[in-house]
Amino acid sequence: MNFQLTQEQEMLVDSVRSFVEKELLPYETEVDRADEVSPQLAAQIRGKAIAAGFYAFNMPEEVGGGGLDYLSQALIERELSKVSWALHVFVARPSKILMACTGEQINDYLLPCIQGEKIDCFALTEPGAGSDANAIKTRAVREGDDFVLNGSKHFISHAGHADFAIVFAVTDTYEHNGRKRNAVTSFLVDRNTPGMTIRRGPKCVSNRGYHTFEMFFDDCRVPANKVLGEVGKGWDVANAWLTAGRVMVAANCVGQAQRALDVSLQWAADRKQFGQAIGNFQGVSFKLADMATQIRAAELLTLHTAWKMDQGTMTDGEAGMAKLFASEVLGRAADEAVQIFGGMGLMDESPVERIWRNARIERVWEGTSEIQRHIISRELLRPLLR
Numbered sequence: 001m002n003f004q005l006t007q008e009q010e011m012l013v014d015s016v017r018s019f020v021e022k023e024l025l026p027y028e029t030e031v032d033r034a035d036e037v038s039p040q041l042a043a044q045i046r047g048k049a050i051a052a053g054f055y056a057f058n059m060p061e062e063v064g065g066g067g068l069d070y071l072s073q074a075l076i077e078r079e080l081s082k083v084s085w086a087l088h089v090f091v092a093r094p095s096k097i098l099m100a101c102t103g104e105q106i107n108d109y110l111l112p113c114i115q116g117e118k119i120d121c122f123a124l125t126e127p128g129a130g131s132d133a134n135a136i137k138t139r140a141v142r143e144g145d146d147f148v149l150n151g152s153k154h155f156i157s158h159a160g161h162a163d164f165a166i167v168f169a170v171t172d173t174y175e176h177n178g179r180k181r182n183a184v185t186s187f188l189v190d191r192n193t194p195g196m197t198i199r200r201g202p203k204c205v206s207n208r209g210y211h212t213f214e215m216f217f218d219d220c221r222v223p224a225n226k227v228l229g230e231v232g233k234g235w236d237v238a239n240a241w242l243t244a245g246r247v248m249v250a251a252n253c254v255g256q257a258q259r260a261l262d263v264s265l266q267w268a269a270d271r272k273q274f275g276q277a278i279g280n281f282q283g284v285s286f287k288l289a290d291m292a293t294q295i296r297a298a299e300l301l302t303l304h305t306a307w308k309m310d311q312g313t314m315t316d317g318e319a320g321m322a323k324l325f326a327s328e329v330l331g332r333a334a335d336e337a338v339q340i341f342g343g344m345g346l347m348d349e350s351p352v353e354r355i356w357r358n359a360r361i362e363r364v365w366e367g368t369s370e371i372q373r374h375i376i377s378r379e380l381l382r383p384l385l386r
């Protein structure tokens with residue numbers, strides 16, 4: 001096996017790392033405290049990301065994206081996540097599901113997202129349907145040339161900045177193994193469409209400045225040509241992208257955990273108690289050893305899974321393993337970092353307090369740890385159970 005990154009990948013990592021240090025990290029404290037990113041700062045980051053060639057790095061080259069393999073994408077995600085989502089979200093990764101755009105949708109949605117002219121958000125979760133996404137209740141009923149949407153969504157990230165939402169709604173039901181299932185369709189819904197309202201959701205402990213929103217659809221008319229993909233085939237377009245997204249979340253977790261380790265190492269070397277650096281005490285140094293070991297394992301698992309995605313051999317269970325393991329390693333590393341910092345680890349003057357808060361979301365979004373275990377165990381047992 002060859003574990004060596006290519007020269008291009010090494011250069012990519014170096015340039016994203018210096019972009020984060022120069023263009024994002026200096027704003028981290030002010031954004032976290034204000035719980036807001038100003039429109040000027042958002043535009044500045046977007047402009048610099050476009051100029052640096054990082055914008056839409058996840059999209060194929062033929063539509064103007066970065067055209068990178070998944071392993072390279074995971075390396076970029078690892079570096080970007082050393083700063084909060086509130087900032088690196090403006091180095092946009094448009095929803096890959098937009099590759100299902102056809103006809104006018106390509107010029108109206110796909111290309112503007114890649115060129116930095118439009119921002120999308122992904123609206124699936126509802127108050128009654130989180131892990132059980134198939135239980136969504138938002139309905140879309142065909143009336144002439146339109147679909148009429150009724151229902152609500154919550155926890156929709158970044159919807160306040162978005163020009164349009166990719167909205168999932170039930171358009172039909174069918175029987176599967178004796179159970180009633182929803183046929184789900186995805187729609188491109190423009191921000192100012194009458195009948196759709198958006199409002200800020202509750203304040204979140206993680207990633208301050210990166211907000212979630214509630215969306216309400218009240219007889220909201222969406223033209224039939226705004227169906228993304230085929231009617232009733234919403235999961236077909238969404239699932240492959242959601243699975244790939246889990247590997248990128250794993251890469252985000254590795255980056256955050258590495259930052260927790262880096263600042264902890266420095267603190268352990270600088271902070272003196274009992275007349276010496278606390279890193280000289282085994283109670284501290286063994287924590288650092290465990291953090292480093294677990295982070296290395298999470299990184300290898302994540303990069304190997306991304307590589308398998310490039311080979312076309314990754315399974316859903318393997319994506320789940322990477323997301324599960326890396327997010328749980330991050331949780332432990334962030335907690336140990338607070339312990340190593342002592343009281344200072346809980347103060348907003350140290351980055352560790354922020355890393356600890358931000359780490360918590362990673363075991364919840366993009367499929368909770370329990371749902372990942374469900375996916376992994378089902379894949380292991382499926383051949384054996386009848």
Ligand SMILES: Cc1cc2nc3c(=O)[nH]c(=O)nc-3n(C[C@H](O)[C@H](O)[C@H](O)COP(=O)(O)OP(=O)(O)OC[C@H]3O[C@@H](n4cnc5c(N)ncnc54)[C@H](O)[C@@H]3O)c2cc1C
Nearest residue numbers: 122123124125130131155156157364365366367368370371
């Ligand atoms: C900050 C933030 C941003 C988000 N952004 C978006 C977004 O942009 N778009 C979007 O569509 N969604 C978004 N989400 C939603 C996110 O994907 C869901 O929160 C997540 O899928 C979990 O759903 P839930 O919160 O309803 O928890 P629930 O599904 O209610 O789960 C509660 C608990 O029950 C457990 N549980 C549920 N079912 C099972 C089971 N079968 N077996 C074992 N345990 C189970 C879960 O693991 C969890 O521990 C976001 C959420 C947050 C918090």
